[in-house]
Amino acid sequence: MQAATKYSYSSPNATMPTTAVTQPHYLMWFRRDLRIHDNTALSELCQLASQHDAKVSAIFFITPNQWLEHNMALTQVDLILRTLTELTRLLYLQFEIQLTVLVEQNFDDCTKKLVDYCQQQGIQQVFANQEYELNEIQRDQNIGNHLTALNIDFKLFHDQCILPPNAVLTQDGQMYKVFTPFYKRWLQQLELNKPSLAHIEPTVQLSNKQQATQQTLNKLLNKLEDTTQPTLKSYQQSWLNKILGSNLDLQKQFNSSHNIDSQQLLANCKSEFPAGEVNACHRLDQFINQDILSYDIARDAPAANQTSGLSPYLAIGAVSPRLCYLQAYKALNSASNTINIGNKGSDSDKSNHSTDILRWISELAWRDFYRHQLVAKPNLIKHQAFYPRIDAKVAWSYNTSEFNHWCFGQTGFPIVDAAMRCLTATGFMHNRLRMIVAMFLTKDLLIDWRLGEKYFMQMLIDGDFASNNGGWQWSASTGTDAAPYFRIMNPFSQSKTHDKDAIFIKTWLPELANVPANILHDEAKLRKYLTENPNPDYPMPIVEHKQARLRAIEQFKQS
Numbered sequence: 001m002q003a004a005t006k007y008s009y010s011s012p013n014a015t016m017p018t019t020a021v022t023q024p025h026y027l028m029w030f031r032r033d034l035r036i037h038d039n040t041a042l043s044e045l046c047q048l049a050s051q052h053d054a055k056v057s058a059i060f061f062i063t064p065n066q067w068l069e070h071n072m073a074l075t076q077v078d079l080i081l082r083t084l085t086e087l088t089r090l091l092y093l094q095f096e097i098q099l100t101v102l103v104e105q106n107f108d109d110c111t112k113k114l115v116d117y118c119q120q121q122g123i124q125q126v127f128a129n130q131e132y133e134l135n136e137i138q139r140d141q142n143i144g145n146h147l148t149a150l151n152i153d154f155k156l157f158h159d160q161c162i163l164p165p166n167a168v169l170t171q172d173g174q175m176y177k178v179f180t181p182f183y184k185r186w187l188q189q190l191e192l193n194k195p196s197l198a199h200i201e202p203t204v205q206l207s208n209k210q211q212a213t214q215q216t217l218n219k220l221l222n223k224l225e226d227t228t229q230p231t232l233k234s235y236q237q238s239w240l241n242k243i244l245g246s247n248l249d250l251q252k253q254f255n256s257s258h259n260i261d262s263q264q265l266l267a268n269c270k271s272e273f274p275a276g277e278v279n280a281c282h283r284l285d286q287f288i289n290q291d292i293l294s295y296d297i298a299r300d301a302p303a304a305n306q307t308s309g310l311s312p313y314l315a316i317g318a319v320s321p322r323l324c325y326l327q328a329y330k331a332l333n334s335a336s337n338t339i340n341i342g343n344k345g346s347d348s349d350k351s352n353h354s355t356d357i358l359r360w361i362s363e364l365a366w367r368d369f370y371r372h373q374l375v376a377k378p379n380l381i382k383h384q385a386f387y388p389r390i391d392a393k394v395a396w397s398y399n400t401s402e403f404n405h406w407c408f409g410q411t412g413f414p415i416v417d418a419a420m421r422c423l424t425a426t427g428f429m430h431n432r433l434r435m436i437v438a439m440f441l442t443k444d445l446l447i448d449w450r451l452g453e454k455y456f457m458q459m460l461i462d463g464d465f466a467s468n469n470g471g472w473q474w475s476a477s478t479g480t481d482a483a484p485y486f487r488i489m490n491p492f493s494q495s496k497t498h499d500k501d502a503i504f505i506k507t508w509l510p511e512l513a514n515v516p517a518n519i520l521h522d523e524a525k526l527r528k529y530l531t532e533n534p535n536p537d538y539p540m541p542i543v544e545h546k547q548a549r550l551r552a553i554e555q556f557k558q559s
Contacts, residue, residue: 024054025121029128033159033317034083035277036090040159043198045127058091058099064235065105071454074239074262075269075427075461080316081228086276088224092217094202101227107139115146123152129159132374133465134381161368162195162321165375175376179481183365195322236262243458260424269427269461273312280313288327295356302430303503311462325364332357370470373480380469383450385478394555396448403451405542406441412541414520415495416440418508427461432498438475439489444548449476477556485556488549496521511537
């Protein structure tokens with residue numbers, strides 16, 4: 001595979017300092033790439049530094065106001081801050097690179113601070129990995145111009161995708177609008193040229209048992225904690241105010257057991273998603289070795305909890321998507337080449353295992369697909385529909401009461417409510433459930449998909465603009481390769497298929513623990529049961545699905 005494409009803001013007058021005058025000083029700017037292994041920009045920078053005997057430093061900007069404006073979930077902020085601790089430790093112990101973490105409220109403030117830092121530290125090279133969202137692109141262009149004026153080189157590399165944007169195009173050089181042909185072409189290219197992983201050999205052999213090393217590391221970690229702890233506490237309050245501030249009576253509207261307990265939410269995420277590259281890679285290894293061979297079926301069973309759980313790490317760059325692909329590809333080859341001993345297996349078993357692995361690989365391809373769409377169609381970043389004509393003609397609802405019932409799991413549709421309460425408590429939601437609740441909001445309630453998109457970003461620990469936007473527009477039938485408007489998921493049949501014994505439903509809706517599963521999977525039976533057995537903790541369905549479906553189809557027919 002060719003080297004990752006890079007963007008350069010090099011000054012034509014820039015010269016390479018020589019060690020005879022002063023040791024060159026280079027800077028790695030971490031963003032959503034909080035790892036060492038297979039980090040394209042870091043690898044390139046370290047190689048260049050080795051050639052010129054340069055010192056390497058690293059920097060990361062915490063931008064609370066910008067993150068809040070971008071609706072970043074509290075849980076994702078927490079995961080980032082926890083990951084910075086692990087990154088600080090690994091960078092210093094393996095490379096003697098010190099990571100400076102600064103708090104600047106927004107991207108504009110970052111520009112001035114980074115320029116000042118480079119001037120104060122005598123930086124000649126700044127390397128970073130490309131981000132594809134609008135504000136991030138504008139930030140990089142602005143900083144690039146400032147650095148170039150100071151004869152400081154600023155280079156950006158493609159790193160977020162397995163194959164970079166514009167690498168998978170139609171024969172006439174256009175971005176694919178449909179996933180399946182994109183996926184076929186994506187697989188073909190990877191078959192021809194497997195991605196290589198950027199590896200950096202540790203440049204120093206520091207032991208965390210050495211007193212001097214430990215003292216320096218402790219100072220770095222203590223300083224980091226002094227920065228991250230008050231930042232998290234402040235963000236926690238701002239985040240709650242943003243979610244609940246638009247409706248001061250929102251907390252009173254529902255039973256307190258369904259409200260957001262931000263402290264418990266953080267505790268749950270800390271337990272479920274330990275921070276850092278090492279933990280991310282361990283989770284990848286566990287998934288490849290234990291669960292990937294049953295993924296095609298298990299991925300649709302929310303009670304099974306057998307998905308990879310890697311999306312939070314991919315979202316912040318704690319694990320490389322190329323590593324994920326190569327590990328899965330290795331498992332695919334192993335499954336295909338397995339020799340069945342004693343007739344314990346069969347060709348059918350091999351085929352099934354290959355299907356499981358390819359299904360997960362296709363999920364990695366979807367991630368690339370939606371990122372490529374952002375580059376090909378920048379208006380998506382502005383929350384515009386892929387097909388604006390369809391979007392504009394739908395009479396979207398902005399019913400605050402119905403939206404709040406959806407947010408807090410009080411719709412009267414058990415699988416929807418269980419999924420939303422799971423999200424509130426854990427900051428995570430199974431992908432099948434994401435499709436169910438998104439289609440319920442956009443089709444049964446006809447509420448503007450942008451409201452759901454925003455709420456997901458505010459709540460999900462794996463919030464990722466490209467994938468989240470693509471998923472919501474798929475459900476709303478306004479996006480690229482979206483679900484046809486007439487194919488509307490029935491939440492009751494979905495729960496019957498994917499949560500047959502209602503294990504997931506009853507886990508998150510304890511007030512329905514004694515209701516038979518066959519009633520929970522049938523709207524008419526549930527309405528009858530709730531009429532005969534009123535439950536103060538659980539509402540009657542707020543809409544009738546059959547009628548809501550016909551209403552949605554009529555709306556989309558007109559568009």
